């Protein structure tokens with residue numbers, strides 16, 4: 119079986135590399151630079167396990183990359199995994215999806231083979247039916263069902279765990295347009311996963327598209343909810359959001375995951391998808407206030423951190439502030455919509471001198487902040503002489519810093535732990551002024 123994967127961003131590339139363990143895969147992208155980089159075996163993103171999969175795919179000749187859509191001619195299944203970025207009103211920009219659909223349609227027109235087209239890109243409900251299907255039919259000159267198969271199949275992989283999530287997903291959601299497409303995609307996944315096939319949810323294309331948005335925005339809501347509880351905790355001596363979330367999460371109806379209070383959610387998905395579903399509800403005349411609140415809590419979380427640090431320092435102007443971590447989360451070099459970048463910009467606008475350190479995301483930080491910040495490879499150098507330090511990413515490297523390091527190296531030892539990586543009982547003692555998201559002051563006396 120020969121597969122095509124169109125769009126070699128995060129999801130497309132990781133999916134292509136995983137599929138190449140069992141099938142022959144051709145990855146297509148319009149970005150010539152990225153394609154030649156990949157063909158040279160260079161990995162453009164930091165993702166655990168990806169380099170070895172790419173290497174074995176390329177050397178074993180099951181994986182190749184090109185910009186040429188003609189190479190789709192011999193394929194059996196084509197996965198569309200192009201990006202759907204935000205427009206200024208929050209709705210998604212479908213231009214990459216429409217370009218890819220038109221070009222794939224032209225390939226369908228040229229071939230006698232009945233091919234299956236699978237939409238992995240995150241698209242708002244109805245897009246496959248109202249945009250992709252008509253475009254494919256127009257360009258192919260064939261109708262969906264007889265001339266080609268079509269199926270929605272949203273992607274649920276997480277950056278930093280993309281390979282594991284692709285090889286061992288919780289579920290595979292498929293929304294085929296006809297019975298034959300449904301059979302074909304199920305048989306493909308059964309062949310790929312073998313006897314340990316994940317649960318397959320077969321539904322309409324619209325439901326499949328909505329399952330993706332509902333899942334991401336629900337998780338985003340959980341995070342904003344726990345950050346809202348964290349704010350309450352900070353006003354309440356003796357309260358700690360870690361304990362509250364733990365107690366809540368033991369209820370299986372709530373669950374423990376995605377209840378970690380922090381600087382808010384970033385990355386290429388939760389902010390974009392929350393805005394897109396918000397815009398979609400407005401277009402349909404519905405009240406979008408739930409998602410607006412989720413985004414508002416998230417958008418103001420960096421300000422919340424700035425004001426806590428400001429309170430501790432008196433004023434931010436002219437102060438040296440060290441930001442430990444700029445990736446949108448640990449095990450990633452991605453700074454898209456990273457709360458740490460937003461925080462850095464806020465601090466700079468308030469007249470602070472910002473210093474940055476991150477084990478993997480320094481290139482992204484330099485791209486976003488340029489000469490506005492100073493960059494340090496070693497966290498100890500970053501905090502040396504600083505007036506405040508703010509932990510924005512839970513990197514292992516930062517967990518090794520001890521209270522004594524902050525006290526000894528900093529000009530004024532003020533530490534804000536926005537990822538709650540340090541134990542308050544240890545860091546909250548002595549000369550270090552220690553603050554953490556969602557932690558009220560310890561009560562002076564317990565009666």
Ligand code: UGA
Pocket residue numbers: 129240273274275276277278334337341375376377378379380381382383384385386387388446447448
């Ligand atoms: C997310 C979803 O988890 C994936 O299922 C989905 O496929 C993906 O979006 C997508 O749509 O492509 P991802 O953005 O890679 O994955 O990362 P997550 O691990 O989900 O984290 C997102 C953000 O939430 C990060 O900034 C993280 O630090 C934050 N987060 C997560 C919290 O602040 N608290 C938590 O408890 C969990």
